[in-house]
Amino acid sequence: MSLPRVAITVGDPAGIGPEIAAHAAADPRVRAVCEPIVYGPAAGATFAPGVLSAGAGQAAYDTIVRAVADAQQGVVDAMATAPVNKEAFRLAGL
Numbered sequence: 001m002s003l004p005r006v007a008i009t010v011g012d013p014a015g016i017g018p019e020i021a022a023h024a025a026a027d028p029r030v031r032a033v034c035e036p037i038v039y040g041p042a043a044g045a046t047f048a049p050g051v052l053s054a055g056a057g058q059a060a061y062d063t064i065v066r067a068v069a070d071a072q073q074g075v076v077d078a079m080a081t082a083p084v085n086k087e088a089f090r091l092a093g094l
Helices: 017-026 054-072 086-091
Strands: 005-009 035-039 078-081
Touching (some): 005 017, 005 054
Parallel strands (some): 005 078
């Protein structure tokens, strides 16, 4: 029997989300019960740590939208997200 595939989005790429998502995906306890699939901003995208920005808000939103679409299409079985910054969403006009 195969393990469920779980999308883990990195949340705010300028916050602690990417670190939390990476740790969760690497944790043997997590890997024992599911196949974690980490979703993040496009390769090469950079965000200054701890700096509130519309770009980080948009990247977090786009990442969550991709994971939701994959869940709706059956690519992943479930989804979890690391912390997002609602103020960054507001700056991005979301």
